[in-house]
Amino acid sequence: MSRDHALPLPPDRRLLLKGALAAGALTALPDAAHAATGGPAAAPAGPGAAAPYANPLVRNRADPHIHRHRDGCYYFTATAPEYDRIILRRSRTLRGLSTAPESVIWRKHATGAMGAHIWAPEIHHIDGRWYVYFAAAPAEDIWAIRIWVLENTHRDPFQGTWVERGQLKTAWETFSLDATTFTHRGTRYLAWAQHEPGMDNNTALWLSRMADPLTLTGPQVRLSTPELPWEVIGFKVNEGPSVIKRNGRLFMSYSASATDANYCMGLLTADADADLMNPANWSKSPVPVFTSSDTTRQYGPGHNSFTVAEDGRTDVLVYHARPYKDIVGDPLNDPNRHTRVQRLGWKPDGTPDFGVPVADTPTPSTRKES
Secondary structure (H helix, E strand, O other), X not given: OOOOOOOOOOOOHXXXXXXXXXXXXXXXXXXXXXXXHOOOOOOOOOOOOOOOOOOOOEOOOEEEEEEEOOOOOEEEEEEOXXXXXXXXXXXXXXXXXXXXXXXXXXXXXXXXXXXEEEEEEEEEEEOOEEEEEEEEEOOXXXXXXEEEEEEEOOXXXXXXXXXXXXXXXXXXXXXXXXXXXXXXXXXXXXXXXXXXOOOOOOEEEEEEEEEEXXXXXXXXXXXXXXXXXXXXXXXXXXXXXXXXEEOOEEEEEEEEOOOOOOOEEEEEEEEOOOOOOOHHHEEEOOOOOXXXXXXXXXXXXXXXXXXXXXXXXXXXXXXEEEOOOOOOOXXXXXXXXXEEEEEOEEOOOOOEEOOOOOOOOOOOOOOOOO
């Protein structure tokens, strides 16, 4: 990590981790491959749609990532509030993830690299192997957060051995996190958040081609920097990118501002025929696409991923949020960022319709008597 005092110091993650957990209800659920590779657009919900899913889907799990594998199962991982391990769940249904057994596939080191702040894991299956991308810092320098990779060659990620494949190297040794990978027209890309030396922000969004699941190749380009009023509340943050391909375009969602009730989601859009490595080919929504709601009492929705419902067609938004606006004490000590899911709609112009974060699902004790 650079200590050049002519440059801004790496940002304190307390700014990035200040809240976000919400409730969501879902209709049906699809085929994981579609959300990552761009299958048919989701069908509108109708009378025959599945009943809404209970939300929160998984309590006390932030930065959720759900991968639907070709074996028909959903694989779930997320940030644990102790920031000390990487967990994994599996279910044949999205609803089943709520009660699926949870396995710890890796724990932080007691000292040295990967000894603190284990954040935002994502699980991907690439070329017959499983990979988990996650953020971690040295135990002795807990804000020197970087991107790291685990690999498992077993067909079942709950078996075999998760091997530490080291740090995924970017252009600079600066605060970096929230890596996600996707392919487009035969090329694999990595998108992530990182502080650029000399820039007056906390993190911007970056994109690079990959030579393999562990190595970036060619230039890394900045797609977005926090600059709009809703991106710089509390802190100047763009983070948590996630990509979905539909209707001849690529859409990259991301999260912005401090992670309290101001945390929200923005959207970048590129034509499927465009050169993705040219930042000019990406347009940014001038307004946030997913925000806190006093009506549904969900606050700081963000750090999303996309998956597909069991019907193989309906797109599903996965995210976290808090069910209250005010946080008592240090937000890092507040464990109540919960995983939520809800149907992702599509507007007539072919762009995603995120709607609003849905309310918590009523329980028998909270339902009003008719």
